Amino acid sequence: MKVSRVLAPNPSVFTGPGTNTWVVSSEGQAVVIDPGPEIPDHISAIREALDGFEPMAVFVTHTHPDHAPAAEPLARALGVPTIGSAPGPEFRPDRRIAHGDSVACGELVVVAVATPGHTPDSTSYRIEDALFTGDHIMGGSTVIVEDMSDYLASLRVLLDTGLRVIYPGHGSVIEDPDATITEYLAHRLEREAQIVAAVEKGAGTVGEVVESVYVDVDASLHGAAALSVNAHLRKLARDGAVRFPSPGDGWEAAVEPVA
Numbered sequence: 001m002k003v004s005r006v007l008a009p010n011p012s013v014f015t016g017p018g019t020n021t022w023v024v025s026s027e028g029q030a031v032v033i034d035p036g037p038e039i040p041d042h043i044s045a046i047r048e049a050l051d052g053f054e055p056m057a058v059f060v061t062h063t064h065p066d067h068a069p070a071a072e073p074l075a076r077a078l079g080v081p082t083i084g085s086a087p088g089p090e091f092r093p094d095r096r097i098a099h100g101d102s103v104a105c106g107e108l109v110v111v112a113v114a115t116p117g118h119t120p121d122s123t124s125y126r127i128e129d130a131l132f133t134g135d136h137i138m139g140g141s142t143v144i145v146e147d148m149s150d151y152l153a154s155l156r157v158l159l160d161t162g163l164r165v166i167y168p169g170h171g172s173v174i175e176d177p178d179a180t181i182t183e184y185l186a187h188r189l190e191r192e193a194q195i196v197a198a199v200e201k202g203a204g205t206v207g208e209v210v211e212s213v214y215v216d217v218d219a220s221l222h223g224a225a226a227l228s229v230n231a232h233l234r235k236l237a238r239d240g241a242v243r244f245p246s247p248g249d250g251w252e253a254a255v256e257p258v259a
């Protein structure tokens, strides 16, 4: 198996250097994972990376706009199906797959691993001992999490499963998967403890928790931090560790310690 990266030209604070599109090949056949945004030069670059291989399918880890919109135009041009777990605003998979499904693409066998948390539809793909994680695990930047309970469970499910390498949707290749996943879990649990401590010390809204916990983070990132704090607080409220009555109120949403 050979893995090549085609970096999409969409760098930003959220996408790091840009989206990693992965071309995975074996014995003359290849699949594409996360074709990225619909940028003609990027689609051309993916087709160049496929040169000499028989394309088999285009996989999408989740339907965020930096991962999925190029899937349909690319797959149509190549004459192959798109594969993903769910439709989204700019993506309708030709074939829907669920946790544990495996797809034979010539010599390559691609196994879907449901990893919800970043989004409900987030799916990682395992090929041999490599895992393609989309935004579930990123090489160097912090993942934005919609559902923290799901997210932590989706990290734990990957531990000690014999992974040798992770190819993330953004940033660098991760050569020590178990150590990285363990660090991710520790980081989130530490954050959780800091948030509970901030609430117990009197932070009464999401915004006050952000300002107390993310003191070292530039204020331009406080909006993203608030999403993360909100996800943590929803989990903590379900766990009975804080009271968080109206999470939909965003920055101003009230939070209280449990009596």
Ligand SMILES: [Zn+2]
Binding pocket: 062, 064, 118, 135
């Ligand atoms: Zn995403």
